[in-house]
Amino acid sequence: MTKQNSPPRRHPIALVLAAWLLASFSAAAAWASVATTSPPLKPITINLQDKAALRNGALYTLHMCTACHSLQGTRYSSLPAMLGMSEARFKEIIGTNGHHYHDVITSSMPPSVIDAFVKILPMDLTYIARRHSPAWLYTYLTSFYVDPSRPSGVNNVVFNNVAMPDVFAPLQGLQKPVMTEGLRYGSPAKVAIGVEPLTKGSMTQAQFDRTARDIVTFLYAVAHSHEQERWRLGPWIIGLFVLLSVLTYLIYRLYWRRVITSEERWWKVGK
């Protein structure tokens, strides 16, 4: 009976047309922004369960990187569980660099030395690893190249005019850039999109790539320290609400069947 009262719905073609028109406008606006050639990131798969990779990464990070960088998102004491080793073994193999076991991981270099050396406080590794994808970090670590125009003599493919010196040169050897004609903020420029080996280091390229991958794995694990917990808990919590959705939907149907299907309004206040 309610159906007879309602006027027929209008054809929605005008709405569809308007939607299409506006959508095409916005696409044009989105694409026409300022372009910068972005070099391809090297693909990488990291496995947070791979304890050997995590330990190797921890070893390099805590013995090389923390010479300048801090890693204040974590404490030494939270690492052994993550690396799958005992406290004693951790202290023996990796060590706390003279810090208390429960201390936050800070840079080994005093600020005055850093100031004299690179003039800029190296960024904390926790937020570098949170800000960038593993692929970016991996490409960054493996893509330093010789650039005489820079004070440190090196530059980086994914981080133009980087301030960090190439600390991996003894391991990886020096590299030369693969340049291409590209864009930088809309204007034509020579852009490095990759590297080629120049000199030999103490590691083979495959060894170094694996080391870089391990460092990335460790940094990712530290910066996303509850990742495993998320993946473990997520299905249960989400599953609970999926189940609740089904249940509440059934309850909803149960109550509403009478309302939706009634021809006459059945509800009367009072008895």
Next chain:
Amino acid sequence: MNSKIRSWARGVFGWFDDRLPISSMWRSQVSRYPAPKNFNLWYIFGSLALLVLVMQLATGLFLAIHYQPNPHLAYWSVLRGIQQDSHWGWLIRDMHIVGASAFFVLVYLHMYRGIMYGSYKKPRELLWLVGIFIYLALAAEAFLGYLLPWGQMSYWGSAVVTNFVTAVPVIGKPIATWLRGSFVVDLPTLNRFFVFHVFLMPLLLLALVLVHLIALHHVGSNNPDGVEIHDNLNETGWPRDAIPFHPYYTVKDLFAVSIFFVVFFWFVFYNPSGWGFLLDKLNYTPANILHTPADIHPLWFFLPFYAMLRGVPDKLYGIMAFAGSFVLLACLPILDRNPVRSIRYRSVLYKVNILSMAFSFLWLGLIAHGLATEHNMVYGLHVTEVFYMTFLALPFFNRERPLRTKVIWLLAAEALVWLVDLWMYSIHAHSWSLMLLTDWIPALYALLLFGLAILFPALTQDAAKLPERLTAGGIFH
């Protein structure tokens, strides 16, 4: 024994019920509160927003316990103190982050529902206005809270916004300094933002939400058909098209809450930064007063307003442009005086206009998401004009217009667009050629809207006959 306990419990409850209107309130506001029986999917966002408000208060309480409002400590008190050193801190913080964005998603949908079904029309004007104030308080709350993690985007976002006041001539700068408590965003700013975020704004929000609910229950809910259910009562005084809020809408809301939490917790567990939309990646870098980021932009829910600000080539006018959009929203009951409430029974061109309102808002967001290039700024300006026009065109649809009036509206709209653009060009910020190239956006919109109204008068006709009773109901209608 059992009946003894029951009578004792009834006695205790009775004691309270005699002194507090518990059961009578429950009856009048919940179990015998008449709600239209045809609420659709659009009507769940209000109660979901209320749920998120409670969730934000609860999670915020725990965050405030562990947070240090001091520039030297704030960043690591969040990233290590809350996320690492305290039990479940990571979960609570991510719920708070995702909750903030969820709040805005729900509130935007809730507002658009109101626009679609004319929920701001008599007698619900004040209800709408209080809602706008809730939105403003929510925006302030989100802005204040964004400074607290003391990341780069927190810091520079707050620096940009507190600098808005300096656009006011002469007294602007002293006022900005007074607001910040410092010449730049610093310790005093962080302290007061913290206090406002955890104390003042939540209190204000709760009070406004209470007023919003009281006003709603006083005038009753609108519905997708726009039919006033209280005009058709049965012999007992109950609206014929109403069902009691409880249990019908409580079970429906429970279903909505369950679905909402599936999506919500997917974000919390698997995508807490929401592809960089819920929490800007740059905010993982601690605030650095000596290093301004190349691109400062707000979180996604303020992006459309940011596009308006950026689009107008003058600080004061830009601020007026985005503040004006709030004024336009608040003025909806004045602009749209057509007696037909629901979009279901409005004309085709009105539907196009309402849809364009949403699309131009989204488009503005997309533009502000891009870099602050001149191209994006000019597009921002012109889409802002479209957004404004969707509001200013509302009076046009108040009744059937004769041909002459339609032509006048078309000419006036086109003239307005070109005059505004000439004025903007006179401020000398945008290149003339780029302005000319993109002028077609608002000009074409005016041409489309009013031109079609002239060519096809049927497109401006509302439904000839309105329903007297509600049509179909249910969750998927």
